[in-house]
Amino acid sequence: MDCQELNKQIYEYCDDSVSPQMYLKVKKHLKDCPSCQQLYKLTRLENEVLRDTTDIPALSPDFTSRVMGSVGSVRRGAGLLYNRKFWYSGLAAVAVVALFLFMPQLLKNPAYVNIADKGDAAPDSVTPLVVSTPGNGATVEQLTVAEQITGNQKSAVQQEMAADPRSGDKSDAPSTPVYGAPADTSSPPSVLGTKLDFDADTIPEDSVANQTLMFYEPEQTMPLRARETPIAAPSVTQDDSEGVVEDIEPVLTPVNVPPSLRLLQVDISTSSRTVYDYASQDGLSRVQIAVDPYIEPEVQLQTLDKASTEGINLLSRWVKLNGKMVTVTYSGNVSVEELTNLANTVRFQ
Amino acid sequence: MTTDEALTAMILRGDVSAFEQLINRYKNSVFTIIYRMTGQYQEAEDICQDVFITVYQKLHQYDRNKRFGPWIHRIAINTTISVLRKKNKMVTLNFDETYSQPESDYHYDYGNPQLFLERNELKAEIKEAFTSLPESYRVMLALRYQLDLDNQEIAETLGITKENVEVKMHRARKSMRKAVLKNRDERGKQDGLSGIK
Numbered sequence: 001m002d003c004q005e006l007n008k009q010i011y012e013y014c015d016d017s018v019s020p021q022m023y024l025k026v027k028k029h030l031k032d033c034p035s036c037q038q039l040y041k042l043t044r045l046e047n048e049v050l051r052d053t054t055d056i057p058a059l060s061p062d063f064t065s066r067v068m069g070s071v072g073s074v075r076r077g078a079g080l081l082y083n084r085k086f087w088y089s090g091l092a093a094v095a096v097v098a099l100f101l102f103m104p105q106l107l108k109n110p111a112y113v114n115i116a117d118k119g120d121a122a123p124d125s126v127t128p129l130v131v132s133t134p135g136n137g138a139t140v141e142q143l144t145v146a147e148q149i150t151g152n153q154k155s156a157v158q159q160e161m162a163a164d165p166r167s168g169d170k171s172d173a174p175s176t177p178v179y180g181a182p183a184d185t186s187s188p189p190s191v192l193g194t195k196l197d198f199d200a201d202t203i204p205e206d207s208v209a210n211q212t213l214m215f216y217e218p219e220q221t222m223p224l225r226a227r228e229t230p231i232a233a234p235s236v237t238q239d240d241s242e243g244v245v246e247d248i249e250p251v252l253t254p255v256n257v258p259p260s261l262r263l264l265q266v267d268i269s270t271s272s273r274t275v276y277d278y279a280s281q282d283g284l285s286r287v288q289i290a291v292d293p294y295i296e297p298e299v300q301l302q303t304l305d306k307a308s309t310e311g312i313n314l315l316s317r318w319v320k321l322n323g324k325m326v327t328v329t330y331s332g333n334v335s336v337e338e339l340t341n342l343a344n345t346v347r348f349q
Numbered sequence: 350m351t352t353d354e355a356l357t358a359m360i361l362r363g364d365v366s367a368f369e370q371l372i373n374r375y376k377n378s379v380f381t382i383i384y385r386m387t388g389q390y391q392e393a394e395d396i397c398q399d400v401f402i403t404v405y406q407k408l409h410q411y412d413r414n415k416r417f418g419p420w421i422h423r424i425a426i427n428t429t430i431s432v433l434r435k436k437n438k439m440v441t442l443n444f445d446e447t448y449s450q451p452e453s454d455y456h457y458d459y460g461n462p463q464l465f466l467e468r469n470e471l472k473a474e475i476k477e478a479f480t481s482l483p484e485s486y487r488v489m490l491a492l493r494y495q496l497d498l499d500n501q502e503i504a505e506t507l508g509i510t511k512e513n514v515e516v517k518m519h520r521a522r523k524s525m526r527k528a529v530l531k532n533r534d535e536r537g538k539q540d541g542l543s544g545i546k
Contacts, residue, residue, distance in 0.1 A: 011522045045468070046525065049475040050494035057390050059380050059397070064372045067401045071368060 001025045256347045287332035315339040353417035379425045385491045386429045419505035478528035486521035
């Protein structure tokens with residue numbers, strides 16, 4: 001063993017952690033090497049210093065009792081914490097129940113209502129959508145609200161309509177049909193040329209109804225029915241929520257229907273509604289034309305969810321016929337373009 | 350004697366007296382580590398108390414398949430480091446001569462006061478060199494020589510491998526040796542240690 005190797009083993013040697021063979025080698029070298037003897041002495045002194053704990057003061061005599069007291073506080077704190085969590089959970093449960101109980105009241109608040117129910121089921125606190133029918137003063141109540149529009153949005157729509165050159169002169173009269181072709185009431189304009197109309201005089205600014213538009217439910221026109229109904233000029237009546245009954249002139253027979261469509265039936269089983277069912281000559285395409293009393297001065301083009309309606313499209317227009325406002329709905333398993341062309345073609349008499 | 354692991358099981362079952370036994374079993378070693386790291390008695394005792402409270406609160410996390418000693422010592426080290434770093438204090442292991450008992454050295458050579466003084470002077474230099482070591486070296490040396498832990502126990506305490514402990518321990522000793530000799534050279538000490546490298 002040389003000095004370099006001893007220098008590597010000196011710590012373990014002084015810690016008595018070397019093998020017996022290494023111990024003998026180191027001991028033999030130290031006996032013959034004065035320099036390594038100094039190293040050995042220094043290492044032993046270092047170990048003495050490192051192992052010296054006499055300078056460490058003793059803990060306070062009451063240390064254990066103080067810790068045990070602190071632990072007791074921790075345990076009591078844990079208990080309180082548990083109780084606190086328990087009460088928090090209880091309060092949360094009460095809050096949920098309270099929210100559930102008061103939710104109907106919240107929904108009655110006009111500031112929170114987005115959906116209007118059927119008119120006959122509308123709560124008293126909800127203002128039903130009542131739209132003045134230009135020309136005859138008849139009123140109908142909104143059936144279903146599918147979308148909300150704010151007052152600002154309404155104003156924006158009105159401004160857009162006012163800027164539409166096809167919209168006609170709004171200053172003519174409040175009773176002027178909204179799509180601006182009052183002289184030709186039997187020939188409704190195209191969908192794009194039709195505009196919305198709002199009668200601000202009859203709709204309160206703070207009314208919930210004033211914030212709602214679009215009210216056609218697919219179920220009202222679908223599915224296509226094939227009941228045998230005598231073709232006749234029905235006398236349709238209109239019921240509003242206040243029981244007012246008003247006759248509608250039986251002038252709703254569609255004419256100018258393309259020859260590719262043949263009339264299957266006319267359904268008048270539903271009060272105030274007339275439904276004409278058509279089919280293509282090959283029977284593959286079905287089209288339905290429904291004439292409803294005027295409800296809302298709106299025209300919309302809506303493509304239903306194909307997954308749920310098997311690709312049936314729907315197009316509704318607001319038409320003024322002989323001073324009576326009606327809503328005509330075209331629907332069928334044909335494209336929107338075909339429905340639009342049909343709506344542009346069909347006339348009523 | 351009830352093992353540490355059995356005591357922990359008793360504590361977890363609600364036997365608070367078992368925790369008292371555990372405190373008495375480990376309070377000195379825990380305090381030694383903390384005191385070496387802080388150098389202040391009151392602070393060390395406060396941290397020591399916090400360590401045992403932490404142990405009590407975290408006892409459910411203790412893996413009874415492992416030894417309890419390294420676990421609690423590791424908590425002591427980490428807690429102390431955390432406290433000292435929050436106070437932005439240098440973590441030093443204390444060998445304050447205030448608590449030293451030089452009387453124990455009288456037995457070396459009562460008849461040679463010069464050798465006695467030189468020896469005490471060298472010991473003070475060793476302590477100074479020790480305090481100048483990096484924190485990790487000081488903790489490791491304290492675990493080895495103050496608590497008399499073997500490499501495996503140190504490895505478990507510090508969460509490193511036994512081989513890593515061996516390497517770091519040797520480096521720590523070499524660093525301390527280098528610091529001692531450097532200080533002596535700077536002070537112009539000429540003795541038999543001058544030739545040691």
